[in-house]
Structures are given as structure tokens and as C-alpha cells.
Amino acid sequence: MGSNLSQFTEIASWFFLIYGSIIISGYLFTAIYSLIEIRDYKRRNNFEDDIALLQSLNLPAISILAPAFNEGLNIVENVRSLLTINYPSFEIVIINDGSSDNSMELLFAEYELEKKDILYHNFVETKDIKGIYKSKNKAFKNLTVVDKVNGGKADALNTGINICQNSVICCIDVDCILENDAMLKLIKPFLNNGNKVIASGGVIRVANSCVIEDGRIIEVKLPDTFVARVQVLEYFRAFLMGRMAWSRVDGLLLISGAFGMFDKQIVIEAGGYNTNTVGEDMELLVRMRRMMQERDEPYTVGFVPDPLCWTEVPQTWKVLQRQRNRWTRGTAETLWMHKKMMFNPKYKVLGMLSTPFWFFFEWLAPLIEFTGILFFIILFIFGQVSWQIFLTFFLAVYSFAILFSVTALFFEEYSFQQYKKPSYIFRLIGTAMLEPIIYHPVIMWSAVMGNFDLLRGKNSWGVMSRAGLSNPVKKQKK
Amino acid sequence: MKKILVIEDNAMVIKSLEFKLKKDGNDVTIAHDGREAMKLLKDNKYDLILTDLMLPFVTGNELISYIKKNTPDTPIIVLSTSTQENIIMDAFNMGVDDFITKPFSPNELSLRVKRLLIKN
Amino acid sequence: MFNFENFNFYLFLDSTPWIMKLNIFIALFFISLALIFFISIIWIRIFKIYRNEKKRKQQGLLIDFLNSYLFDEDFNKELEIKNFKENHLKTPLEIKVTIKEILHFHENLKGESARDLEVLFRNLGLVEFTLMDLDDGRWFTTARAINALSELSIEVPNDRIEAYLNESRNEVRQQSQLYFLKLAKEQPLKFLDKTVRPLTTWQQIYIENALKNFYKGPAPDFSQWLDHELTSVVEFSIRMIARYNQFENIPKLIPFLKSKNDTLKCEAINSLTNLEDTGLLELLIPDFSENSRIIKLQILEAVKQLGSYEDLKRVGAQLAPIDWELRIKYHNIEQGFLPEKKELIYSQFMLEKRFEI
Incomplete structure (x- = not known):
């Protein structure tokens, strides 16, 4: 023994x-x-101005899709802040995923909404839509609000995909805070590449304890709680080191659900977000990439290291544990669904x-x-x-x-x-x-x-x- | 002295506009973002408003719509980077009086401001 | 566990198993690396604080200086420039910030003020510094220097820049192309003849911008690149023909409507639509159904811009019931033609949708 x-x-x-x-x-x-990639990125971007971009007729129009579930507390400010994005041509689609609070009423009153008959098709199957609304006020011309039966985040995003007008979509969390040039930066990989770009992802930063006014970061502060502070380090490691390197070898498997840009047609062809997994963000990108590889079409996924999107991370152990539990399940589910790819040289x-x-x-x-x-x-x-x-x-x-x-x-x-x-x-x-x-x-x-x-x-x-x-x-x- | 409200978030442009318009003998107030502008507009009356379209907190379009609703006679000049026809058309449809694109010529801007102030 | 009083390091080292030694060695290695990084962090932080403070000061100074220079008639230009040059252009950082700030002003201003800034740039002796950057050897400094020269329309002997037209770094090549474009008296796009790498959308945006906002000579005849080897150059030329209203080139665009390449075909339809070519729809509608999705969408757009309700119906007859994306576009255009039937079209569509799913 x-x-x-x-x-x-x-x-x-x-x-x-x-x-x-x-x-x-x-x-x-x-x-x-990562170090090489970041250095290169910094050097590439230190002399060009955005004026040419803002004046261009060649930038693809973007649809920003933001699902909202019981966000009544901040939704009016968040939408107003989204409207101030610097980009020549965009629409904002807020998808109210069957909120039980007064989100809809608030949006209705603030943005002078009225029901509109908009033609759409369910390119991806979703729960029923109760109504599509636009503003009577010309100032909010690029705002669309969709009211639908609750079906979860993936389902809400799919609804947005069915209804939105533009061929490039940006999926975000409605409560995340975007830098005003976020779209201009995130679109760059789409413009600066010979291959077809199917998606581009950005860096997520921790917003806890930052001074925030009306949906904008006024001052960046370090979180007060230990739990959130560790996540600052975690996010540095994940984004500045991990994804940056993966992007250099074009091996990114995940674009965070809180902030990512996609080619709508490819998303639809891949089948949209999967409503049966808790890791819908990772699963979608893997499925899109898998589809492109199987079709043998050259393509790329871009990544932008600038701090463009700020979000609240869990502050308590309990919420954190729940989040990580979910992430693990999402990863496992995605890997299981696409197990065929593993060690398969066909997928490079x-x-x-x-x-x-x-x-x-x-x-x-x-x-x-x-x-x-x-x-x-x-x-x-x-x-x-x-x-x-x-x-x-x-x-x-x-x-x-x-x-x-x-x-x-x-x-x-x-x-x-x-x-x-x-x-x-x-x-x-x-x-x-x-x-x-x-x-x-x-x-x-x-x-x-x-x-x-x-x-x-x-x-x-x-x-x-x-x-x-x-x-x-x-x-x-x- | 005419009261002009300048709404702009680019520090360099603000300084230049302030300098030029003050030299022309105007009373210039600056709002660095849409929210600040909204507050000023609620409590004050201006003879002319010069605004950017892409602003922090509140868009130029929302400000224009607010001004047109409350003091429809106040002339508005838009100073914007956008040169796209549809953006310019949208602004005129909302009732702005003039649209100047960046890069701009300060002398020309000063002329157009004067012209609008005389007209009103 | 340990007897610290008579601890003998060498004995300890001899008697410990290899795995422990390895662990300790690795740990020490990691810790020393971590320390190096930590010291670098502190160093970078101190350096950046110091530099940012200087930068801020210089910027503040420049905003006042430049505004007075540009707009204040009582400003003694000669004296003040001399003063500024002697007192505030001593360190590389001061020079760098000044160049950047003048560029930033120049970006936002045009007309007389922009000319004044160009003169100031020369008078401050910044051209020499930029030329030094040009020869610096590091690609990003070179690119930045070329960018500054072209932004401010500062001419230097051609051979100084020509060497960079074939640089391996994308950014340098791009900036030198833009330099020749912005400063050209005529034939601004000559470099396209020699281009062997595809133009990205990004490059096309900057080329177009430079053409419109910087180049002052006569517009080139874009049809000369319609038989270029690179699809992206042809695509760009097709688009520019419409942007510059070169109606005389319409006949040369027509053949592209038969192109096997969707990008070119799409761009040609778009350009001919913008040029309001009356014969376009007759060429497109009859074999509408043989096209790919992208082209079909573009043809519908052309019908919207140029066509009649009759034209639209001819396209409609070729749409399959399951072509949802095209049908939505079709009905949207239909609603535009028949505003009084808007609601009817909508309810009809929703009805069909319900029964076909």
C-alpha cells in the first residue's frame, strides 16, 4: 500500500x-x-484623424441592438447617451424583453413614441413581438423601440436582428457605458482588411465606483470592493493579454456579449443567437467561424484594444459565483456543441x-x-x-x-x-x-x-x- | 451686444469661436456639452445659437428640436463635421438657419453670424 | 518544521529533493520578473505624470498663442514667434506637442486661418524638425512626419518622400501616397498606376477625403483606371465617377453591369443610379432573377431612385415568395410609391407572412 x-x-x-x-x-x-500587438496598435493609431471617417459616405451604417429587461431605473438616460454616439449613420434598436417594470411607459413619454407598421421577417425564430415604436420627434429619428414577449437575452437580440435596418450590427448591454468614439473604433477592422470581416470585439472595462453621470464616465476610479477590484485585474489579463494575442493569431473564440460588432448577414446565415445556451455570445462567434471555415471562405475577426465599453461587474460574492457558474456552463456547452472542431486540422x-x-x-x-x-x-x-x-x-x-x-x-x-x-x-x-x-x-x-x-x-x-x-x-x- | 450661445465639445474650436465672436463684439456663452446647453437654454434667452451635432449627453438634434419648440424665432447655426447630404437635410428640416461644416473658416463663420443677427 | 537557529543553507540545498529546488528556483525567477515589471510600472507612471504635466502646460500655452496669432490684429507676430521659438521650443516634447497642436488647429480650420497656420509652422522652424523625424528610421515616426507635411501642404523635394511609396509598412506607404495626392497640381492619383496591393475601404476613404478637401487641381478622369488589374481600384474609380458627376463616362460604366464580379457590378449600378442614367433599369430589370442577393438589393434601390411603380411591379413578378429580405425592400418601396395604400400593403404582408410560416 x-x-x-x-x-x-x-x-x-x-x-x-x-x-x-x-x-x-x-x-x-x-x-x-499581446505586447507586440498593443505596441503596433498604438503606433498605427497615433496620427490619423477621425474627420475623414466622419465625413465619409463609405462607412457602413450600423444598427446598435440593446436588449433591456427591467432597466426602468436608468433606461431613459442610457438611451439618451446611446443617441450621442459619434458616427455618421446609425440606428438604435432597444428591445424591451417583456419587462415587468415601467420601462416601456418611460420610453414612451420621454421619446414621444408612436406605434409604427414596420415590415419585418423572422430570419431567426423569436418570441412574439407586441409592437414596434418610433419617435414622433425628428430629433430621435434613429431610435426604434421593440416591445416583445419575454424570451431571454439571446431571443431579444435575435428580434433586434430581424427588425434592424442596417447590415452591420453592434450588440450591447443597454446599461453599459460607451465611449463616444466606440463605433468609429470598432468599425475599423471592417474597413482595414482585405478579407471579409465577420465580427469585431472590443475591450470591456470595470465601471464600478467610477463617477458616472447620465450614462457617461466622468472619472475613472478603482472599485471600492475587493471583489470588483480583482475583476479589474482579471479584465486586464483577459483583454489586454489574452484576447489581444488570440486576435494576432486570428484565433478569437469569444466576443463579449456586452459589446461586439457583427456582419448581420453572416449572423443570420449562421442562425442567430442560440437561445438554448447560457453562453450565447461565445457560441455565436464559434458557430459563425465554423460556418465560414466549412464554406472555405476567407474571413477575419477583428479586435480593438482601446477602452471603449464600461460595465458594472458583480460586487458581491454571491452574484459573482452565479456569473462564473454561468460562464463555465456556457463554455462547456459551446465546446460540447462544437466538439467536432477540436483537434480537427480542417479548422486550422x-x-x-x-x-x-x-x-x-x-x-x-x-x-x-x-x-x-x-x-x-x-x-x-x-x-x-x-x-x-x-x-x-x-x-x-x-x-x-x-x-x-x-x-x-x-x-x-x-x-x-x-x-x-x-x-x-x-x-x-x-x-x-x-x-x-x-x-x-x-x-x-x-x-x-x-x-x-x-x-x-x-x-x-x-x-x-x-x-x-x-x-x-x-x-x-x- | 448680442447674446450668442456656443455649444461645442472640442476645446480648440471653443477657444477659437469665443475669441473670434467676442472680437466681433458679441456676448458669448459657452456650453461644453448638450446637458449644460439644455440647462442654459431653460433659463436664458439668446439672440443666436451655434451648435455642434455630435455632443456629449444630449445630441445637437435634441437641442435643436427643444429650441424650435420653445423659442422658434431664435436663429440656429449648426457647426458640424458631417458633410453627408442626409444629415444636412435633416438639420434644415428641423428648422436650422445655416449649416457650416468643419473644417471651417472663422472669417466666413463670423460673416454668417452677423448676417443672421441683422436679419433677425 | 524548520529549525531556524542552526539552519545551514548549503546543507539544506544538498539535502533537498530536486523538485523543491526546482520550485524554489522557479519562484525566485518569477518574483524577480515581477519585481522588474513592478519597477517599470512605477517608472512609467512617474515618467508619464511628468510628461503629461509638461504637455498640458505646452498645450495651454499654445491655445492662447495660436488664437492670438490667428485672430488678434494687435498681436505682434514677428516678436511673439521669436519669443515662442526661443522659450518654448527647446525640448523634443515641446516640439512634438507644438506640431500636434498646430495640426489639430489646422484640421478644424480652413481658408485664411489655415494658410496662416501653415506660415506659422514654417516660421517656427518646425519643417526642419519634421524632416528630421522623416529620416528617423522608425516607421511610425516617418509616417507621422509625412502626415504632418501633407496636412499642412508643405512641399519638400520629391525624392525625400518617393522612397516611401514602396515601403513595406502599410501606414508609411499610405501616408506617402496621400502626400503626393494632397500636394499634386494635376494627376493626383498617378500612384494608382503603380499600385499592386488592393486598396482597403479605409484607404479609399482617406484618398477620397484628400481629393475633396486638399487637392486643388482639376479632377482626374477616373475612367483611366477602369481596366486596372486590382478590383479595389476599379471599384474606387467607378464610385468616384459618380461622386464627381463624370457623365461622359457613363458609357464606360455600362459594361460593368454584365460583370461577373458582384462588387464591381454592385458599384456600377450604384454609380449609374446616382448619375441618374435613364437607360439603366431597362438593362437590369429583364434578368433581375439571375442575380445574387446583393445585386438584387441594389437593383431594387435603383428602381426606388429612378423607376416608376410599373418598373417595380416588373421586378416584383420575379420575386420568390420566400425571398423575405427582398420582399420587405420591395414593399417598402411600394409604400413609397403608393403612400395612400401604406396600411393595406402592411396588413397584406403580415397576412402572407402568417400563413407561410
Whole structure:
């Protein structure tokens, strides 16, 4: 028994070591790639003016789609703020997803709405539409409000896709705060590329504790709560390092649901947002890319690193856990639906790099970590823990976590430097030092629970696997 | 002295307009964004309004519609980057008196302001 | 666990298993890297605070200086320029900010004021600095320098810029093209003859803008590039023929209506529509149904602009019931032709929709 156990320990240690080194080298590559990409981006964009763009007749008109569910508190200000976007030609489509509050009445009164007979077709199946409204006031000519039966975010976005007039759509959360040149920046990948661009994504920033007036950031502040502050670091890592690098190798799999631009026709051809997954944003992009690859059409997905969109992140542990639980399920569901792509050379970077990465490092990592902890507990019970090895191992992992966060912070300082107060650096470093001990275990646990919940809710899994690419347009209704 | 309200968010343009219009002997008030402009418009009367279309908080179009509703006789000049025909047409349809595109010539702008002030 | 009092480092090192040594080594490596980054962060922060403060000061100074220079008749130009040059153009940062600020003013102003700024730029001796940037060797500095020269219409010997027309960096190439375009007396688009890389939409926007707002000579005859090897150049030329109302080139656009390339065909329909070519619809409507979705949409648009209700109905006869996107466009145009039947058309459509789903 004793020698069996020590052999097992040996094998397991090796396993964790190799897995750890792969992760670390992956991160190092990401960091280097991102740095090059950010530097290039900064250099490319430091002398051109926007006047030529604003005056151009060649910029595609954009439809901004913003689903709203019980947003009555801020909806009037949010819409007004959306109307002030700097872009020559755009419409705003607010989709009221069966709110039970007074959102509709507020919009009606403030924007002098009246019912309009607008011709539309359900290119993507959705819940019923109760009415489409436009303003009587010429000043709000580019505002459309759709009132529909509740069907969830994906369904609301699909409704917007069916009704909107322009061929480029930008899907946003109605409560997120956009910089006024957000659309001009996000459209650039569509203009500056030889290949067809099917989507472009932007960076999301944390708005908690920032001074916000009427839907606009007045002053950027560091969040007061620890939970939100860690997410500032997380978002630096995810956007400035992760996605930036993925965009350089054209392997992006996710454009955040809170802020992304798409070619409408490709979205419709791919079947629109999937209403049967909680990871509808990731699933859509993967499905679009998969479709393009299968058709063998050259295409690209763009990414813009400027801080363009600010959003409130969870402030409490409870909400955070719920969010991460959902993210885990979304990732797992998406990977499962598109499992055919994994390690499939036909899908190039997506098949050989992106999907395996998501599988091993995004989805599997928390599970392996959790197993590692269980393993440790078993060793502990049998009195086999070598504390010295354990402590040094912990130290190595911990120092890596710190290094990773500090690097991300360095990228931010180097590139956009949104947090102006010098004291913020020290607070962020302090946060980075606490994160692996306090925050990370919770995130890991949420991910484990997410997988557990997914297995438990077998029903929804079954429905989903049928609604993949095979029959994209006619999707099952819930 | 004529009271002119300038609504503009570009600091450089503001300074130039202020400088030029004051030199022409006008009483110039500046609003740096649409919200500030809305507040000023609620409490004051102006002889002429010079506004941009793309403004923070409240769009130029909403301001124009507000002015046309409350003081329809106040002349409005739009100073905007947009040169697209439909944007210019929309502005005239809402009742603005003149549309000047950026880049603009300060001398020409000053002339057009004078002309409108005399007409009214 | 540890006996700290008689801890011997070398003994410890010998007796520890390799895995521990590896862990400690890795940890130390990471920590020192993290420290390096941390120090860099602090350094960047201090540097940026210092630089931004200087920048802000210089900008404040410039706003006053430039406004007085431009609009104040009592301003002693010669003396003030001399003063400014001696006191506020000493460091590279001051020069950089000044160039940027003058460009920013110039972007927003035209006419006499813009000319004044160009003169000021020379008198402050900024041309020399820009030329130094031009030879700096780093592509982004070169691109920025060319951009400044062309924005302010400052002519330098051609060979200084010509070398960059074939630069491998996209941005440099683009800026040098724009330079020749903006300063040309005639034939502003000569560089198109030599272009071998496709023009992106982005480039087309900037070329068009430069043509309209900077170039002062006679408009080129765009038909000379209609047989260019690159689709994007042809596409651009087709569009420009309409933007510049070159009606004489209408016959040369007609062949593109038969083009196999949808981009060109679409652009040709669009241009001929804008030029209000009366024969266009007769060429398009008869074989409407043989086209792709994009072209069909464009033909409907042409009917909306140029056609009659009769024309529209001829297109309608060729629409399949499941062509929802086209049908919606069709009915929208129909509503425009028959405003009194707007509601009827709407309810008819909704009825059909309900029964066909």
C-alpha cells in the first residue's frame, strides 16, 4: 500500500508539474504576442484623424441592438447617451424583453413614441413581438423601440436582428457605458482588411465606483470592493493579454456579449443567437467561424484594444459565483456543441489551437486544480504530505500568479493608463497578492459547481446538442 | 451686444469661436456639452445659437428640436463635421438657419453670424 | 518544521529533493520578473505624470498663442514667434506637442486661418524638425512626419518622400501616397498606376477625403483606371465617377453591369443610379432573377431612385415568395410609391407572412 501510494504520488506530481509548465508557457507566449500587438496598435493609431471617417459616405451604417429587461431605473438616460454616439449613420434598436417594470411607459413619454407598421421577417425564430415604436420627434429619428414577449437575452437580440435596418450590427448591454468614439473604433477592422470581416470585439472595462453621470464616465476610479477590484485585474489579463494575442493569431473564440460588432448577414446565415445556451455570445462567434471555415471562405475577426465599453461587474460574492457558474456552463456547452472542431486540422487555428486551449485551460483547469486539492487532502489523510515540497510548490504557483497580474498591470500602464491616481497601483498590487488566496478558490469552486449543475440538468444539455449547426435557422423553442 | 450661445465639445474650436465672436463684439456663452446647453437654454434667452451635432449627453438634434419648440424665432447655426447630404437635410428640416461644416473658416463663420443677427 | 537557529543553507540545498529546488528556483525567477515589471510600472507612471504635466502646460500655452496669432490684429507676430521659438521650443516634447497642436488647429480650420497656420509652422522652424523625424528610421515616426507635411501642404523635394511609396509598412506607404495626392497640381492619383496591393475601404476613404478637401487641381478622369488589374481600384474609380458627376463616362460604366464580379457590378449600378442614367433599369430589370442577393438589393434601390411603380411591379413578378429580405425592400418601396395604400400593403404582408410560416 505504502509503495503504491508513493508511486501514485510520483506520477501525480509529474502530471501536475507538466500541466503547470504547459499553462505557464502558454501564458508567456500570450504575453509576448499581446505586447507586440498593443505596441503596433498604438503606433498605427497615433496620427490619423477621425474627420475623414466622419465625413465619409463609405462607412457602413450600423444598427446598435440593446436588449433591456427591467432597466426602468436608468433606461431613459442610457438611451439618451446611446443617441450621442459619434458616427455618421446609425440606428438604435432597444428591445424591451417583456419587462415587468415601467420601462416601456418611460420610453414612451420621454421619446414621444408612436406605434409604427414596420415590415419585418423572422430570419431567426423569436418570441412574439407586441409592437414596434418610433419617435414622433425628428430629433430621435434613429431610435426604434421593440416591445416583445419575454424570451431571454439571446431571443431579444435575435428580434433586434430581424427588425434592424442596417447590415452591420453592434450588440450591447443597454446599461453599459460607451465611449463616444466606440463605433468609429470598432468599425475599423471592417474597413482595414482585405478579407471579409465577420465580427469585431472590443475591450470591456470595470465601471464600478467610477463617477458616472447620465450614462457617461466622468472619472475613472478603482472599485471600492475587493471583489470588483480583482475583476479589474482579471479584465486586464483577459483583454489586454489574452484576447489581444488570440486576435494576432486570428484565433478569437469569444466576443463579449456586452459589446461586439457583427456582419448581420453572416449572423443570420449562421442562425442567430442560440437561445438554448447560457453562453450565447461565445457560441455565436464559434458557430459563425465554423460556418465560414466549412464554406472555405476567407474571413477575419477583428479586435480593438482601446477602452471603449464600461460595465458594472458583480460586487458581491454571491452574484459573482452565479456569473462564473454561468460562464463555465456556457463554455462547456459551446465546446460540447462544437466538439467536432477540436483537434480537427480542417479548422486550422480554431481546431488546433483555440478550441484545445479553451478545453484544457479554460474549462479543464479548475477541475484539475480541484482534483489536485482532493489529491492533497488524500495525501494529508494518509500522512503522506511532504510539507516542504508542498510549500515550495505553492510558492512557485503563487509567484507565477503575481507575475501574471503584474505583467497585465504593466500592459495597462504602458498602453492606456486609465487609472490615473498613483495610489491605485499599490492597491492593485495588493489586490493581486491577495487574489490567489482569497478570490481564486471561490472562482474555482464556482467553475466546479457550474460543471456539476450542468451534469445535473441533463435535460437542457440534451436539447442543446440537437440545436447545433445542423439545423441553425429553425431552432427549438423553449 | 448680442447674446450668442456656443455649444461645442472640442476645446480648440471653443477657444477659437469665443475669441473670434467676442472680437466681433458679441456676448458669448459657452456650453461644453448638450446637458449644460439644455440647462442654459431653460433659463436664458439668446439672440443666436451655434451648435455642434455630435455632443456629449444630449445630441445637437435634441437641442435643436427643444429650441424650435420653445423659442422658434431664435436663429440656429449648426457647426458640424458631417458633410453627408442626409444629415444636412435633416438639420434644415428641423428648422436650422445655416449649416457650416468643419473644417471651417472663422472669417466666413463670423460673416454668417452677423448676417443672421441683422436679419433677425 | 524548520529549525531556524542552526539552519545551514548549503546543507539544506544538498539535502533537498530536486523538485523543491526546482520550485524554489522557479519562484525566485518569477518574483524577480515581477519585481522588474513592478519597477517599470512605477517608472512609467512617474515618467508619464511628468510628461503629461509638461504637455498640458505646452498645450495651454499654445491655445492662447495660436488664437492670438490667428485672430488678434494687435498681436505682434514677428516678436511673439521669436519669443515662442526661443522659450518654448527647446525640448523634443515641446516640439512634438507644438506640431500636434498646430495640426489639430489646422484640421478644424480652413481658408485664411489655415494658410496662416501653415506660415506659422514654417516660421517656427518646425519643417526642419519634421524632416528630421522623416529620416528617423522608425516607421511610425516617418509616417507621422509625412502626415504632418501633407496636412499642412508643405512641399519638400520629391525624392525625400518617393522612397516611401514602396515601403513595406502599410501606414508609411499610405501616408506617402496621400502626400503626393494632397500636394499634386494635376494627376493626383498617378500612384494608382503603380499600385499592386488592393486598396482597403479605409484607404479609399482617406484618398477620397484628400481629393475633396486638399487637392486643388482639376479632377482626374477616373475612367483611366477602369481596366486596372486590382478590383479595389476599379471599384474606387467607378464610385468616384459618380461622386464627381463624370457623365461622359457613363458609357464606360455600362459594361460593368454584365460583370461577373458582384462588387464591381454592385458599384456600377450604384454609380449609374446616382448619375441618374435613364437607360439603366431597362438593362437590369429583364434578368433581375439571375442575380445574387446583393445585386438584387441594389437593383431594387435603383428602381426606388429612378423607376416608376410599373418598373417595380416588373421586378416584383420575379420575386420568390420566400425571398423575405427582398420582399420587405420591395414593399417598402411600394409604400413609397403608393403612400395612400401604406396600411393595406402592411396588413397584406403580415397576412402572407402568417400563413407561410
